[in-house]
Amino acid sequence: MKKFSGGMWSVKILTGGKVYLEGKWQCNVDIVVEEGKILDVAPRGKYAEGEVIDVKGNYVCPGFIDIHVHGCKGRDVMDGSVESLEVMSEFMAQHGTTAFLATTTTHGREEIRKSLEAVGDALHKDIKGAQILGIHLEGPFISPNAKGAHDEKRILAPSRENFRGLVGDYEGIIKMVTMAPEAEGARELVNYLTDKGILVSMGHTMANYEQCMAGFEWGMTHVTHLYNAMSPFKHREPGAVGAALDRDGVTVELIADLVHVHPAALRIAVAIKGSDKVALITDAMSATGMGDGDYILGGLEVVVKEGVARLKDGGNLAGSTLTQDQALRNLVLIGIPLEDAVKMLTEVPADIIGIGDKKGRIKKGLDADLVILDEKLHVNCVFIKGIQIQS
Ligand SMILES: [Zn+2]
Incomplete structure (x- = not known):
């Protein structure tokens, strides 16, 4: 002793x-x-x-792990600044998040590279807050028909060359890539990423059920913010939502701010997948912790009103202002057992990104x-x- x-x-x-x-x-x-x-x-x-x-x-x-978060406290991963990441880390820790994947958005090559550089630098620093675990690259290999709050002009065709050109020397810090399976070249990129041990998540997609199942066969194992920015469930065409719910072993993310997804749809997802296959993420943007007003997300103008962030142009939901402690309270509020909600904030995200032997459990x-x-x-x-x- x-x-x-x-x-x-x-x-x-x-x-x-x-x-x-x-x-x-x-x-x-x-x-x-x-x-x-x-x-x-x-x-x-x-x-x-x-x-x-x-x-x-x-x-x-156990500390909460957010595998999908863009910003908070007026800062964004796309600022490309270590100081912004420090501000985010500190704020997130106040809300129970002890580790996270810094998440980029669809943007120009230079802007994305700058944000990768900042995360690369931050990984060598002793940051006083939530620990950065690496990058979740959300886009630019997504569908223009399910772009959500991503800039359509910046979408790239999926290919090994485009990926390598985008990330350069920073490939080693990319832990997860959200991409659509239906574009030509998607299979090649999925194979490349899975060979490198990078988690490939299906998202921002209008793929039909069969195309999604093909994506799972190639090695996509996770689904980014289930229900949001993807082909919906219809009884004759179950879409990406149906494929994600139907495919055993595939994990899904949920944004439990009670705005992005109806409480019933949250309960249905947890009931079908089981609490060991659902990760509660925030998808939070810079307005989180800041109040209503005008913001920029991935180069696009966003208005936040009563805590709901929407694109100024078109009104699409543009990320949340959620924190993980609020997600926990929301799930309990809609009838999910507390122990299940805790699991979805801790051991599930840790296991999804392959760090379950280091974090996520007591x-x-x-x-x-x-x-x-x-x-x-x-x-x-x-x-x-x-x-x-x-x-
Ligand atoms: Zn996002």
Whole structure:
């Protein structure tokens, strides 16, 4: 056991909480943290020497992981600035998010490259907030007929050359690519990306059911914001929505701000896929945490009114102003069990991007990323790699 040294305990013991362990709440355990990792999850009182932190009956969850977020607090990944990423990280941590994929939008090659550079630089910095895990490249290989709030003029045909030309030396930090399966060349690009170990997600697509199933065969394993910006479910043509719900093993994202998707559609998706195949994401844009007003998203003008972001031109929904703690409360509000909602914010996204052995669970040896929630599910405090984030 580590002793008191240099004025600080090197071991923290979180005690007195309802701890989320393997889908259930456990009351009689302590979480022992050392050097940023979970050293042990032990019966209460087993470890005595260390800084004891009494969480007073509150919920203790793994840190939330957002695999689809563009911006918040007036900043955007497309700013191409390390400082913007720092502001985002700090804000997200206040809302329970301890790690995220910085998500780009369909934009010019130079702008995308600049944002990749900034994320590449930020990965080498000690950022005081949610940890950046890499890039989710949303577009530019999408359908002009399901562009959502992406700039149609910037859409590129899917090909290995276009991808490599776009990302250059930054291929190693791309963890996920959202693309449409129906464009010519999509198969070649899916094969290239999966060979490189990059997760390929189906999204911003008007593909029919068969085209989507072909995409899954090629190696697309995930679906970006199910229901939004994709061919809808119809009983004679089940579309991308039907394909995503029908295909076993494929994971899906949901934007649970209760604006992008009707509560019934959220419940249907969770009921069909199961809570172990759904990731709650925010798709948040820069207005998040800022209030109503005029903003820019991916070079396009956006108006936020009563928390709902829409393109000035045409009125398409343009990303959300959601935070992950609010997503949790929303799901509970519409009748999803709390334990399922926690799973969809933690272990599912961790598993989807292949870091389930490092993050997403309260388990010996994993990063000590923890969120303490009060009984109303508001964030009480957050630990990232064992360090308490000051709010
Ligand atoms: Zn998005």
